[in-house]
Every structure is written in structure tokens, then in C-alpha cells.
Amino acid sequence: MSLTQEVSPSPLRTRSTDDPVVVAEQRADDYSNHVVPLSARVGRWQLTMSFWSLLSAMVWLFYGALAASLYGTTDALVAIGISVVTYSLINMLLARWSRRSGLNSTLLSRRMFGVLGASLTALLIAANTTYYAVFESSTLAVAFEHYTPNWDLRIWYAIIVVAMLPLMLGGVQTWMARLNGLLLPLYVAGMIAAVVVAAVRFPESSHWLSFDGVVPPGARVVPGWVSGAILYMGIYLNMPMTVDFARFAKVEDDGFHRNVTFGWVFYAWLFAVNGAVGIFLVRAVLPDQPTAETGVVQAMLATLGVFGLILIVVSQARINSLNYYQSSANWGRLIANLAGVRLGRPLLVVATSAVVFLLMLTDVFSYLQRALTWQGVFLVSWVGIVMTHYALVPADRKAGPEFRALRLPRVTWGLGAWVLASAVGIYLTEAPGVNTTLAGAAPLVALVVGVVLYAAAVKLRPVAAPDTADPRDEVADPAAVRAECHRCAKAYVVLEMDREPASGVPVCDACATGSLVPGRS
Numbered sequence: 001m002s003l004t005q006e007v008s009p010s011p012l013r014t015r016s017t018d019d020p021v022v023v024a025e026q027r028a029d030d031y032s033n034h035v036v037p038l039s040a041r042v043g044r045w046q047l048t049m050s051f052w053s054l055l056s057a058m059v060w061l062f063y064g065a066l067a068a069s070l071y072g073t074t075d076a077l078v079a080i081g082i083s084v085v086t087y088s089l090i091n092m093l094l095a096r097w098s099r100r101s102g103l104n105s106t107l108l109s110r111r112m113f114g115v116l117g118a119s120l121t122a123l124l125i126a127a128n129t130t131y132y133a134v135f136e137s138s139t140l141a142v143a144f145e146h147y148t149p150n151w152d153l154r155i156w157y158a159i160i161v162v163a164m165l166p167l168m169l170g171g172v173q174t175w176m177a178r179l180n181g182l183l184l185p186l187y188v189a190g191m192i193a194a195v196v197v198a199a200v201r202f203p204e205s206s207h208w209l210s211f212d213g214v215v216p217p218g219a220r221v222v223p224g225w226v227s228g229a230i231l232y233m234g235i236y237l238n239m240p241m242t243v244d245f246a247r248f249a250k251v252e253d254d255g256f257h258r259n260v261t262f263g264w265v266f267y268a269w270l271f272a273v274n275g276a277v278g279i280f281l282v283r284a285v286l287p288d289q290p291t292a293e294t295g296v297v298q299a300m301l302a303t304l305g306v307f308g309l310i311l312i313v314v315s316q317a318r319i320n321s322l323n324y325y326q327s328s329a330n331w332g333r334l335i336a337n338l339a340g341v342r343l344g345r346p347l348l349v350v351a352t353s354a355v356v357f358l359l360m361l362t363d364v365f366s367y368l369q370r371a372l373t374w375q376g377v378f379l380v381s382w383v384g385i386v387m388t389h390y391a392l393v394p395a396d397r398k399a400g401p402e403f404r405a406l407r408l409p410r411v412t413w414g415l416g417a418w419v420l421a422s423a424v425g426i427y428l429t430e431a432p433g434v435n436t437t438l439a440g441a442a443p444l445v446a447l448v449v450g451v452v453l454y455a456a457a458v459k460l461r462p463v464a465a466p467d468t469a470d471p472r473d474e475v476a477d478p479a480a481v482r483a484e485c486h487r488c489a490k491a492y493v494v495l496e497m498d499r500e501p502a503s504g505v506p507v508c509d510a511c512a513t514g515s516l517v518p519g520r521s
Contacts, residue, residue, distance in 0.1 A: 009469050009504040012494070013484040019491035028345050030248075032329045033336050033510040035496045036102040038479060041250040042177075048261045049177035049184070051245045053322040054238070055270055056187045056315035058139050059132065061296045064275025065282040067231055071224030072213035073279055079228025080275045086229075087271070088264040090383065091242045095262040097390065098246035099254060101400025102495070105240035106333050107509075109382070111401035111463065112389050112454070115408050115516065117415035119337040121240060121382065126330035128237045128375050130352060133323035134359045137161065140316045141360070143297050143309050157360045161353050164320055179321055183314050190304070190311030191277055198284045198303045208283035221437040232271070233443040234376035239383045241326060327352045340514035377425035380443045381418050381450035388454045389414075405513040406498045407466050413457035421450030471497040471506055487511035 018039050031040065042050075067076035101108065105125065110118040141156040148156075199206075213224060220227065242262050249257045259265060278296055285299040300308040328348035336342055390397060402408060425446030428438050438445060471494050472478040478494035485492065486505035496509040507515070 009499055010486075010506070012471055012474055012497070012506055013491075014475065014494075015482045015484075015491055016480070017482070019482060019484075022490050022492065025490075029332075030329065030345075031102075032104070032332050032345070033107075033342070033513070034508070035107075035493055036247045037482075037493045038102075038251070040248070042248050043250070044253050044256055044261075045181070046177040047245065047248050047253075047257065049181040051242075051261055051322075052184065052266065053180040053318045054241075055184070055266075055274070055318070057132070057136060057319040058296050058312070058315060059135060060270055060274035061278030061281070063232065063235065064271075064278035065296060067228040067275070068211060068213065068279040068283065070213050070215050070231075071220070071228050073209050073211045073283070075213065075224030076228050076279060077276070078225035079232060080271050082225070082229045083232040084264065084267045084271050087238065087267045090239060090387065091262045091267075092258040092264075093387075093390065094239060094242045095246040095249070095258050096254060097397070097400065098243040099249040099251070099257070100398060102247050103243070103400050103403055104247060104329075104333070105243040106330070106337070107403040108243055108400065109386060110403045110405075110408055111393075111396065112385055112412065112414040113418060114411035114415055115405045115513065116337070116410040117412060117418075119334055120378075120415070120418070122330040122333040122337065124375055124378050124382070125237065125240055125244075126327050126334060127371075128379070129323045129327040129330070130355060130359070131371055131375075132237075133320055133327060133352070133356045136316050136319050136323065137164070137356060138360055139297050140312055143301060143312045146298075146301055147306075147309070154361060157357060160316075161357045161360075164317065164324075165349070165353050180318050183318050186314045187311065187318065190307070190314065194300060194303050194308065194311065195277060195280060198281055198299075201303065202284040204284055204287045207287075208280050211283055211287075221440055227440060230441060230443055233380055233447075234373060236376060236379040236383050239379070239386075241322075244326065244329070324349055324352055336510065337513060338517070340517035342510070373429060374426055377429065377443055377446045378418075378422040381421040381425065381446050384421070384447040384450040385414060385418055385454040388451045389458065392455060392458050402463075402465060404496065404498045404509050405516055406501065406507075407468075408463065410516070412463055413461045414454050417450055417453035417457050421446045421453060424449050468501065469499055469504065471499060485511055487515075 018037065023040075026034070026040065031037075064076060064080065067079055071079075098104075098108065106118050106122045109121045112118075113120065137157070137160050140160055141153055144156045144160075145151065145153050215224070215227075217224075246257060246262060249261075257263075281299040281303065282295050285302045286295055297312060300312060302308075304311065328345050328351075331352065332343050332345065332348050389401070393401070396402075425442045428434050428442035428445060471483060475481040475483075475494050478497075481494050482491040483494050483497045483506055484490070485497070485508035486500070486503075487507055488511050490508065492508045497506050498509065498512055499505065500507050500512075500515070
């Protein structure tokens with residue numbers, strides 16, 4: 001029996017303008033648990049500069065140097081080219097989908113994994129960006145330690161976390177873009193200077209293109225460029241992060257963002273330019289040393305001295321503004337989904353900083369790569385499943401999939417496909433005696449398994465929409481009209497509004513999600 005037969009729904013209390021209370025609240029929270037309305041979308045420069053804080057991470061230089069160290073410069077550059085193409089194509093599609101729907105990665109994936117199952121998306125992004133914040137902050141501490149060898153490294157850990165904290169409180173709607181826009185020219189100038197100085201000071205730099213890698217051809221189970229491309233699959237974290245940022249794009253900026261902000265222009269710089277610079281610097285400055293996480297920092301300091309330290313500070317301020325933003329936002333989503341409690345971003349940023357500091361006190365580089373490898377397998381599977389859903393469910397392409405908590409199950413068969421595919425990938429990576437080809441291609445195997453299993457789930461066990469009264473049918477334009485939530489008394493776009501099954505009163509999705517938590521109905 002449908003809701004319309006059981007109760008008489010109370011009329012929506014609507015308005016055509018934003019609720020000022022919501023605007024003030026979401027100014028800091030960036031609609032972390034809500035649809036981003038069209039009125040909250042930001043301009044080209046603001047969104048581009050916010051997302052492009054990713055460009056200056058030392059990890060992109062490290063990945064290029066690592067791929068070249070293992071498989072040779074030529075194969076590394078081929079792998080980078082393949083990665084630029086694949087990342088660009090996937091993220092151009094995800095950017096448009098997110099822009100149309102206004103949904104973050106957790107809400108977007110509810111249709112595939114269920115309301116509770118989608119929390120795993122938030123957990124993975126939060127954990128990954130926390131680990132990357134640890135990585136980037138630790139490399140900065142190592143750079144400072146180079147000039148203060150008598151200091152305990154833990155002192156620099158504390159100084160960096162405290163000093164960076166005020167810079168991490170901005171969001172897409174506030175001053176995140178201004179911070180990164182001001183620092184970007186400094187980063188570009190510094191990278192150019194590092195390359196020029198290295199070319200002049202280190203004669204070995206002329207041989208960087210001819211390096212063959214430490215893994216001999218006979219020991220490679222697949223060509224080096226294939227292994228390099230699989231190595232770059234471990235950074236599929238960029239895909240859900242594209243969704244989290246592209247939801248702030250304006251309709252008229254769609255083409256610009258798909259090509260520049262999230263597309264081929266961005267990835268040509270992120271992977272090709274940064275990767276080539278990383279290869280060049282490490283091969284020029286440290287040609288006889290194995291590539292380590294701190295190798296790029298050592299090369300930068302050896303090349304530019306104290307100016308290299310300033311460049312590293314600039315790069316870390318930029319990338320950690322994104323790491324802390326994503327980490328705090330996704331920890332907040334996870335807590336809201338599992339406990340029904342909303343925590344403000346300032347508190348979450350402070351808590352994330354404390355966790356980052358504690359992790360820095362451990363031997364972070366000893367386990368960081370393994371942790372990111374495991375999480376990378378999960379994220380590769382996530383991308384495969386989301387892309388499969390997009391291909392097989394055309395009804396969800398235009399305005400986004402159903403995401404409202406009261407209209408979806410807690411978990412779906414898609415969650416099982418995701419977990420099983422990820423478990424296969426982790427097993428191939430860690431289990432002894434596994435065929436070396438399969439072990440090396442573990443992320444690719446996880447991707448294929450996830451796609452096949454989810455395609456079967458979509459065809460055999462599709463998620464059916466409930467037969468209940470829908471507030472979207474009660475207004476002319478659910479993306480433009482706001483309606484008041486019965487629980488929080490705040491007005492959100494009708495796109496995210498639903499009606500409580502028992503009473504028929506309107507409720508926003510955040511409150512509806514909280515009502516599903518045991519003891520909070």
C-alpha cells in the first residue's frame with residue numbers, strides 16, 4: 001500500500017529563495033550532506049583554483065620518479081601518457097554528472113551501494129586524504145630537519161601541524177581558491193627554477209631520458225609501461241574527489257570545467273609535467289640512489305637550497321588545504337551517516353590535525369605505501385562500478401541517481417560486488433604464491449571483477465523505487481524551489497526532500513539519514 005493511501009501528506013511550505021540560516025551554516029560546511037543548489041555554485045576561477053591545489057603535491061613528482069626508477073624513463077613517460085588519457089576521459093564524465101546532480105561522491109554512490117554501504121565511500125576518501133596529509137606534512141618536516149639536524153623531528157611535526165591549521169579551514173565557497181590562486185605562480189616559478197638549476201649544476205641530468213630502470217626486462221611479467229600505468233591506478237582517489245568539487249560548477253561553465261578544471265589540461269599538468277620534473281630531478285641529483293618518498297625533497301633542496309625549502313612550503317600549503325578539506329568533510333559525512341550527528345568543519349579540521357600529528361609520530365613511510373595500496377584497490381573498484389552504473393542505467397545520467405535515504409535500502413548487492421572485487425585485489429597483492437602477473441595486475445583484476453559483478457547485480461537485482469508520495473512531483477521545478485524540513489525547520493531544495501513514511505511530513509535528506517540511525521528516529 002502506498003503512502004498516499006495511508007496518510008494525507010501535509011502541504012509543503014515552500015520558498016523561491018535560499019533560507020538565510022542554511023546559507024550561513026553551509027558557508028563553512030559546503031553542503032557536505034546536502035545537494036548543492038544552483039544558487040551556491042561558484043565561478044570558474046574559484047572552482048578551478050580550489051581543485052587545482054592538487055597540482056602541487058610532492059607525491060606527483062614521486063610517482064613519476066618511482067615509475068622511472070622501476071621501469072625506465074621511456075616506459076614511465078608512456079605510462080604517464082596513458083594515465084593522462086584515461087583519467088581525463090573518466091573525470092570529464094564524472095564532472096558533468098556531478099555538476100548536473102549537485103551530489104557529492106557519497107550521495108552519488110548511494111544508489112549503487114545503499115545508504116549505509118555508501119558510507120564506505122566517505123571512509124575511503126577520508127582515510128586516503130588523511131594519509132596523504134601525513135605524507136605531505138612529513139616530507140615538509142624532513143625538509144626543515146635538513147637545516148636543523150640537532151632538532152628532534154617530532155618538533156617539526158608539531159610546528160607544521162599547528163602552523164598549517166589556520167590555512168586548512170577554508171572551503172570552496174570561502175577562501176580556498178584565493179589561497180591557492182596566490183600560491184600557484186610561486187609554485188610554477190619554483191619548479192621552472194629547479195629544472196633550470198639542476199640542468200646547469202648536475203651533468204648527469206643530460207642522461208635522464210636513457211635510464212632503463214632497476215627492474216631488468218627479463219624480470220618483468222608485463223611490459224614496463226603497463227606496470228607503470230597500473231602503478232598510476234593507485235591514485236584513483238582523484239575520481240571521487242572530482243565529484244566532490246564538480247558539484248559546485250555552474251551550468252554555463254560545463255565545457256570549461258570538463259576540459260580544463262577536471263579534464264585533459266589538468267591531468268597533462270598533474271601527471272605529465274609533474275612526473276617529468278620528478279624524473280628529471282631525481283635522475284639528475286640522486287642518480288645512484290633508489291627512489292624513496294623523501295627523494296624528491298632531497299633533490300629539491302640539493303638544487304635550490306633554501307629557495308627549495310620555500311618551494312616545498314608553498315606546495316604543502318596548497319595541497320594540504322585540499323587534503324584537510326576533503327578529509328574533514330568526509331569524516332563528517334561518515335559520522336553523520338553512522339551516528340546521525342552533525343559536526344562543524346572547524347572541529348573536524350582540528351580533530352583531523354590531531355590524527356595527522358599522531359600518525360606522523362609513527363614510522364609513517366614504513367606502512368603508508370601498503371595502506372594506500374589497499375585503499376587504492378577499493379577506489380579502483382569504486383570507479384569501475386560507478387562507471388558501469390552510468391553505462392547500464394541511462395535514466396540516472398541526466399539529473400543523477402536516486403540518493404534520498406528513505407527511498408533506498410541500507411545496503412545493496414552492489415556493495416557486495418564492491419567488497420568482493422576489492423578483496424580479490426588485496427588477496428592478489430598480499431597472498432604468497434600468487435602468480436606474479438596477477439599480483440602485478442591486482443588493481444586491474446579488481447576493476448574487471450567489480451564491473452562484471454555489478455553488471456550482473458544491476459540486471460538480476462535492480463534497486464526498485466518505492467511507491468510513495470514524492471515532493472518532487474508537487475512543485476514545478478524541484479531544483480529551484482525550497483521546502484521546509486519538519487525536523488530541522490530549515491529549507492532545502494525539493495530535489496532532496498522526502499516525506500516520512502509514518503506521518504507524511506516533509507524532511508530533508510540529512511534529517512532523514514539521521515532518522516535511520518538506531519535510537520534517533
